Amino acid sequence: MFDSPADVTERLATVDYLSDDAISTSVFLAAALGKPLLVEGPAGVGKTQLAKAVAQATGAQLIRLQCYEGLDEARALYEWNYKKQLLRIQATSADDDIFSEEFLLERPLLKAIRAGVPTVLLIDETDKADVEVEGLLLELLSDFQVTIPELGTISAVRKPYVVLTSNATRELSEALKRRCLYLHIEYPTPERERDIVLSQVPTIRADLAEQLARTVATLRAMELKKAPSVAETVDWANTLLALGRDELDEPTVAGTLGVVLKHASDHARAVKELGLPS
Amino acid sequence: MSDTSLVDRHVGFVHALREAGLPVSLAEGLDAARALRVIDLTERESLRAAYAATLVKKPGYRPGFDMLFDLWFPSSTTGLYDEDAVKSDTAELSELRDQLARLLTRGGEAEMREFARAMVGRFGRQPAGPGRQNWFSYSVLRALSPETLMARILQEVLAGQERGGLAEKTARQRVNSGIRRFEEAVATDVRRRIAEDSGVERIARSAVRPPLDQLDFLRITKADLARLRREVYPLARRLAARLTIKHRKGRRGRLDFRRTMRASLQSGGVPLTTHFKPPRPHKPELVILCDTSDSVSSFAHFTLLLTYALREQFTKVRAFGFVDTVDEITRFFVPGADVVEAMTRLANEADMVRFGRTNYGHSFERFAERYGDAIGPKTSLLILGDARSNYQPAAVDTLRALAAKARHAYWLNPEPRQQWDTGDSIATDYDAVVPMYECRNVAQLSAFIQDLA
Ligand SMILES: Nc1ncnc2c1ncn2[C@@H]1O[C@H](COP(=O)(O)OP(=O)(O)OP(=O)(O)O)[C@@H](O)[C@H]1O
Ligand SMILES: [Mg+2]
Numbered sequence: 240m241f242d243s244p245a246d247v248t249e250r251l252a253t254v255d256y257l258s259d260d261a262i263s264t265s266v267f268l269a270a271a272l273g274k275p276l277l278v279e280g281p282a283g284v285g286k287t288q289l290a291k292a293v294a295q296a297t298g299a300q301l302i303r304l305q306c307y308e309g310l311d312e313a314r315a316l317y318e319w320n321y322k323k324q325l326l327r328i329q330a331t332s333a334d335d336d337i338f339s340e341e342f343l344l345e346r347p348l349l350k351a352i353r354a355g356v357p358t359v360l361l362i363d364e365t366d367k368a369d370v371e372v373e374g375l376l377l378e379l380l381s382d383f384q385v386t387i388p389e390l391g392t393i394s395a396v397r398k399p400y401v402v403l404t405s406n407a408t409r410e411l412s413e414a415l416k417r418r419c420l421y422l423h424i425e426y427p428t429p430e431r432e433r434d435i436v437l438s439q440v441p442t443i444r445a446d447l448a449e450q451l452a453r454t455v456a457t458l459r460a461m462e463l464k465k466a467p468s469v470a471e472t473v474d475w476a477n478t479l480l481a482l483g484r485d486e487l488d489e490p491t492v493a494g495t496l497g498v499v500l501k502h503a504s505d506h507a508r509a510v511k512e513l514g515l516p517s
Numbered sequence: 518m519s520d521t522s523l524v525d526r527h528v529g530f531v532h533a534l535r536e537a538g539l540p541v542s543l544a545e546g547l548d549a550a551r552a553l554r555v556i557d558l559t560e561r562e563s564l565r566a567a568y569a570a571t572l573v574k575k576p577g578y579r580p581g582f583d584m585l586f587d588l589w590f591p592s593s594t595t596g597l598y599d600e601d602a603v604k605s606d607t608a609e610l611s612e613l614r615d616q617l618a619r620l621l622t623r624g625g626e627a628e629m630r631e632f633a634r635a636m637v638g639r640f641g642r643q644p645a646g647p648g649r650q651n652w653f654s655y656s657v658l659r660a661l662s663p664e665t666l667m668a669r670i671l672q673e674v675l676a677g678q679e680r681g682g683l684a685e686k687t688a689r690q691r692v693n694s695g696i697r698r699f700e701e702a703v704a705t706d707v708r709r710r711i712a713e714d715s716g717v718e719r720i721a722r723s724a725v726r727p728p729l730d731q732l733d734f735l736r737i738t739k740a741d742l743a744r745l746r747r748e749v750y751p752l753a754r755r756l757a758a759r760l761t762i763k764h765r766k767g768r769r770g771r772l773d774f775r776r777t778m779r780a781s782l783q784s785g786g787v788p789l790t791t792h793f794k795p796p797r798p799h800k801p802e803l804v805i806l807c808d809t810s811d812s813v814s815s816f817a818h819f820t821l822l823l824t825y826a827l828r829e830q831f832t833k834v835r836a837f838g839f840v841d842t843v844d845e846i847t848r849f850f851v852p853g854a855d856v857v858e859a860m861t862r863l864a865n866e867a868d869m870v871r872f873g874r875t876n877y878g879h880s881f882e883r884f885a886e887r888y889g890d891a892i893g894p895k896t897s898l899l900i901l902g903d904a905r906s907n908y909q910p911a912a913v914d915t916l917r918a919l920a921a922k923a924r925h926a927y928w929l930n931p932e933p934r935q936q937w938d939t940g941d942s943i944a945t946d947y948d949a950v951v952p953m954y955e956c957r958n959v960a961q962l963s964a965f966i967q968d969l970a
Contacts, residue, residue, distance in 0.1 A: 244563050264566035271555045409755050417542055421574040457690040489683050513683050
């Protein structure tokens with residue numbers, strides 16, 4: 240998939256994803272060693288975007304399993320089309336095989352296993368799913384095969400490139416972590432964040448992007464309930480453009496702070512500590 | 518690096534990680550070895566990332582990992598700050614401070630590292646006892662005194678702009694983070710030199726601090742506490758999620774009989790499509806009873822923060838603090854309040870102390886009298902404290918009655934289990950009434966939360 244970590248950096252850049260040493264090396268190794276990549280980090284640092292960018296940069300199809308509380312095998316892996324089966328039984332007297340391909344509803348995990356083309360499987364927000372789902376993933380990710388009692392064992396034709404993301408609202412199991420390569424994405428340095436802003440909002444002036452990145456770094460250094468995410472920095476940049484501001488002075492910050500700080504108490508704290516007009 | 522020296526180094530490094538408490542499995546060690554075969558070993562940051570990706574699967578382990586990595590795979594110099602280049606051995610102190618001032622705002626990672634290295638070489642060697650010398654950070658930092666550069670850097674950067682505003686705040690933040698990077702670079706190089714002199718294993722054992730989540734609540738420093746505060750919200754969210762899930766019936770909710778039957782009419786009475794009622798999330802009520810005395814003050818501080826964070830997760834949380842009498846402290850944690858302010862007000866205004874020495878028995882009795890009806894059949898009761906009651910009556914029966922009224926009751930004790938029942942601890946007596954869990958650090962707190970399910 241990739242020749243080297245440097246190759247990863249370069250190709251991700253072509254799809255406007257700004258990588259760094261740690262990201263590129265992990266992405267490269269996941270491909271080279273054929274292991275799933277577990278990406279953790281605070282909200283909005285580009286975890287989901289990374290998987291999308293890998294798919295886009297390599298021309299692979301992206302299959303996404305969005306996790307949520309209550310997600311089960313029937314939604315994640317496969318399900319029998321019960322309705323269709325019943326109708327078939329009623330319609331024909333012959334003992335048709337109602338447990339055949341025709342009645343199988345393919346869900347993201349099975350779809351990824353059976354895909355014949357290069358595939359990136361994104362298992363997004365794994366921590367939101369219940370613990371039982373982890374058992375299922377563990378099985379799937381260790382041998383990339385699924386056993387459907389009525390059909391037999393289905394093995395991957397070509398192993399998908401797997402990215403799992405998590406916000407760490409709960410610890411994922413040790414067993415699952417052992418099976419994966421691990422990448423923790425933190426908030427970027429101001430230099431890198433400036434570059435991200437520039438890549439996402441190409442029309443913004445470089446010095447304004449820099450000011451934004453530095454101001455956000457200052458905000459993150461305060462003890463806030465929720466620190467601004469990269470996504471919010473990008474939103475902030477777009478907001479300034481829309482308002483036609485080309486400098487981040489106190490009144491401008493005061494007027495647009497709501498874009499990056501969502502809690503009233505965080506807002507109040509920032510106004511106080513930055514000495515903004517309120 | 519030759520093959521054998523690489524293998525030795527790899528084995529030694531993995532061993533050191535395990536000694537420092539990182540749970541590196543056999544399989545993971547092999548993954549790392551495999552990774553080394555496919556990356557360019559001369560790219561140091563790539564090597565670091567390869568080890569991190571295969572061996573370090575919790576952010577809490579990262580600082581210890583980085584420290585050991587720097588010891589086992591020290592960076593080589595590029596000669597940027599060779600004697601000739603900056604004459605660091607002869608240069609005037611003021612010249613060196615000029616350079617540092619520039620690096621603090623504009624320095625790249627590598628440049629900073631090399632500069633720090635040169636400075637340790639020049640200022641770091643100090644007498645350490647009779648006839649011995651050793652490497653130290655403090656002498657480097659004292660000589661260059663980076664903090665005192667703030668004023669002039671600000672003057673330069675702000676050049677005429679108004680002081681005290683946003684620009685200054687941002688510039689300060691930048692310089693401060695530069696100073697921290699410099700201090701770290703100095704410390705890293707000091708460790709490298711000590712390792713060169715007296716062996717890497719020795720320094721490795723003494724230098725690595727336990728990961729944040731394994732720090733003892735009762736021994737925590739102020740700086741640690743600030744870092745821990747960042748852990749509080751994720752923990753609160755987890756605890757809330759656990760307590761909520763625990764009360765939930767069946768995953769899909771109960772069968773919605775009417776809807777299913779109605780839908781079946783379309784298919785000749787065969788219930789093709791089953792409809793379920795949406796699961797009812799029970800928002801549990803939480804009552805927290807927290808020992809706030811000095812013997813557990815850092816634990817109390819942490820748990821109060823947790824309480825504060827929980828406030829936002831539950832519709833109904835009531836918190837009570839006690840030393841030898843009890844007061845409701847919920848009012849300090851109104852949603853949206855500033856956490857630091859809340860803690861200060863709480864310390865000044867809450868009425869939790871009569872004579873000043875912890876008295877669990879009396880506190881429980883007062884609680885039952887004044888706030889007993891806070892506990893009902895939907896309540897989870899959480900007690901936080903070391904169960905050290907200064908040999909006062911325990912009021913076990915009062916506690917039993919309180920626990921009986923609650924849906925669940927748990928006690929978290931920040932003391933190591935071996936110390937329970939020693940001295941004035943009456944842990945076992947209370948444990949018989951309210952199951953008590955050792956909770957010495959964030960890791961144990963997380964485990965407790967995880968097991969609640
Ligand atoms: N390295 C990067 N290069 C380019 N854009 C980035 C980068 N990091 C973050 N972004 C921007 O941040 C946005 C949010 O990223 P994304 O949705 O992937 O975050 P996330 O980590 O998945 O967050 P969440 O935990 O909330 O799901 C992206 O759409 C992109 O605009
Ligand atoms: Mg995401």
